[in-house]
Amino acid sequence: MIGTRLFRRRRARRGSRLRLGDLIDEILAGALARPARAVLTTLGTVLGLASLVATLGISRTAGNQIVERFDELSATQVVVRSAGSGGGQGRSGPALPWSVEARLDRLNGVVASGAIADVPNPGQVRTVPVIDPTGENSRTVPVVAASSGVLDAVRGHIAAGRWFDDGHVSRADPVAIVGADLAAELGITRLDLQPGLFIGEQLFTVIGIVDEALRDRGFVGSVIIPSSVAAERFGVNRPERVVIEVDLGAADLIALQAPVALSPNAPENVSAAAPRTSSASRDAVESDVNSLFLLLGLVSLAVGAIGIANVTLVTVMERTGEIGLRRAIGAQRRHIAVQFLGESAAMGLVGGIVGSSIGVVAVVGVSAARDWTPVLEPWLPLAAPIAGAMVGLVAGLYPALRAARMEPVEALRSSL
Amino acid sequence: MTQLIEPPQVDPQPAEPPPALIELVDVSRTFDSSPPVRALRHVDLRVERGEYVGVVGPSGSGKSTFLNVVGLLDRPTAGSYLLDGDDAAGLSERERAALRAARIGFIFQSFHLLPQRSALENVMFGALYQGVPRRRRRQRALESLERVGVADRASFRPSRLSGGERQRVAIARALSAEPSLLLCDEPTGNLDTANTASILELFDLLLSDGLTIVMITHDLDVARHTHRRVSIIDGRLTEMPAAVDAMGSPTWST
Numbered sequence: 041m042i043g044t045r046l047f048r049r050r051r052a053r054r055g056s057r058l059r060l061g062d063l064i065d066e067i068l069a070g071a072l073a074r075p076a077r078a079v080l081t082t083l084g085t086v087l088g089l090a091s092l093v094a095t096l097g098i099s100r101t102a103g104n105q106i107v108e109r110f111d112e113l114s115a116t117q118v119v120v121r122s123a124g125s126g127g128g129q130g131r132s133g134p135a136l137p138w139s140v141e142a143r144l145d146r147l148n149g150v151v152a153s154g155a156i157a158d159v160p161n162p163g164q165v166r167t168v169p170v171i172d173p174t175g176e177n178s179r180t181v182p183v184v185a186a187s188s189g190v191l192d193a194v195r196g197h198i199a200a201g202r203w204f205d206d207g208h209v210s211r212a213d214p215v216a217i218v219g220a221d222l223a224a225e226l227g228i229t230r231l232d233l234q235p236g237l238f239i240g241e242q243l244f245t246v247i248g249i250v251d252e253a254l255r256d257r258g259f260v261g262s263v264i265i266p267s268s269v270a271a272e273r274f275g276v277n278r279p280e281r282v283v284i285e286v287d288l289g290a291a292d293l294i295a296l297q298a299p300v301a302l303s304p305n306a307p308e309n310v311s312a313a314a315p316r317t318s319s320a321s322r323d324a325v326e327s328d329v330n331s332l333f334l335l336l337g338l339v340s341l342a343v344g345a346i347g348i349a350n351v352t353l354v355t356v357m358e359r360t361g362e363i364g365l366r367r368a369i370g371a372q373r374r375h376i377a378v379q380f381l382g383e384s385a386a387m388g389l390v391g392g393i394v395g396s397s398i399g400v401v402a403v404v405g406v407s408a409a410r411d412w413t414p415v416l417e418p419w420l421p422l423a424a425p426i427a428g429a430m431v432g433l434v435a436g437l438y439p440a441l442r443a444a445r446m447e448p449v450e451a452l453r454s455s456l
Numbered sequence: 457m458t459q460l461i462e463p464p465q466v467d468p469q470p471a472e473p474p475p476a477l478i479e480l481v482d483v484s485r486t487f488d489s490s491p492p493v494r495a496l497r498h499v500d501l502r503v504e505r506g507e508y509v510g511v512v513g514p515s516g517s518g519k520s521t522f523l524n525v526v527g528l529l530d531r532p533t534a535g536s537y538l539l540d541g542d543d544a545a546g547l548s549e550r551e552r553a554a555l556r557a558a559r560i561g562f563i564f565q566s567f568h569l570l571p572q573r574s575a576l577e578n579v580m581f582g583a584l585y586q587g588v589p590r591r592r593r594r595q596r597a598l599e600s601l602e603r604v605g606v607a608d609r610a611s612f613r614p615s616r617l618s619g620g621e622r623q624r625v626a627i628a629r630a631l632s633a634e635p636s637l638l639l640c641d642e643p644t645g646n647l648d649t650a651n652t653a654s655i656l657e658l659f660d661l662l663l664s665d666g667l668t669i670v671m672i673t674h675d676l677d678v679a680r681h682t683h684r685r686v687s688i689i690d691g692r693l694t695e696m697p698a699a700v701d702a703m704g705s706p707t708w709s710t
Contacts, residue, residue: 059587
């Protein structure tokens, strides 16, 4: 008998138990007992988290949009100039050479390189030998001297014909590449007839039309001639700048190496400009947009938390009889606390999921309207529901405590 | 009573008699209000398994406090209470909760059914804190509904049930936890005579299955139905004479 009693006592010491599945059922039943109220309660959390997700997403998207081109082009570009001034020709002492490809392309990280100089006062550009007083067929347009690697270095694209090569350069062939805009103005549409072009009094053969040059948009409105020809006929002896296309991430290194490679005797006379790091500029853009809306989102989240706390407190008071009943059928105080904490956390979680979804849709919607690429941190839509649940949990702390503290005898006095 | 002091030859367990289900010794419960309310004063009561005890008395006499103490919802301020041999005073809150879950079923005057849930769900609720798997709770709930005769109302919400049906569902909820003691606080207080009679019939049925019932009532007709009556007046419990009328069958003296 004593043994039975001890056994019985030990069994009792385990305390009453609530299975996890039953707890989840009870939490859902409690939270959904008044669906309209649950929806209204979660609204604050929904709004708060939706605005937070939308703010972070849209600012990220906008920031990314602004720096996207920058990233793509500038991060892989290094420009080398003579120190002190933009122009190189006519200067005494060591300066930039034309033969940059041979010096730079062997550097690890260099994709393409080319030297460029503007031809000063080239004279009018015409397609006919006669100087037309009406100016119909003549234009005053920029003429650019370029080395053979320039096309790749500026990410140019040839629409028709070809770019000049090292052979053209070494022979100083009088050939010219015409920008697509200029070609249209001059009426050059086909190259198989080897159309001629006069720059001032000099005759050139047009061998190619360039319709795109991402790093130097001036190309599409210019005439480009080989550097050797420019030196011979226009006296352009030195390039003004060297454009280098580098691998992503190699810009800083190449900016250090290029001056030495180009001007080994006096590297201090040339300066290389590496791009600003993209993350810095992106952060700058984002922080401008963010702070105000983030504050707004946090405020509405706090309001949402207060809403949940308020309603849960009212619910606890209303369900006093139920709390008494639960205690009577064996619930411990912690069971009651977990019940109400669970209910408020569930409301917060649902609010977080809905809010997060609305936020993501808002980001996509704004992006679609602005023709942007939506960019969202992958953790954000996942973190938002967790944040919602945490808000619910914190909001439920006080009401759950009140519920757990109720004396079962008192609680049973109120009806259900 | 005489059986207990008889020589132990016939008793298979001579060392110790089986403990009474309820044993209150000199129990008092005083509420620390000003002035202090002495809801129970020096109550002694022993209830054996299978007894059917009616507790009568005017309102405010301490009946409910008595039931709360017996039901482990309240602690006596003095005296000792043994439930099935376990000293309730020495139990932690956890253990008291476990005992409530396992041994005690409560029946309330206002039924205390959850309005949002069906009769079946309400009955399943009864064994919620026993850690019984849901499927078994459902099985037990269906059996309990069958036992109290409202199996056909299993899917109904309480608002669609009559008062008698509601109390039957509440009884089924208590039964689904498979208690050894049923504590009823004015179970027929909200019912008409016909429903009262049928609930009392149901209690007789449960008694024949070995359940112990302690019922508070202020209705003497209902009290007459029980096998043993005690009265509480001003916190003092006194045994009432058995022969109130012919209906009382004095089982406690056998």
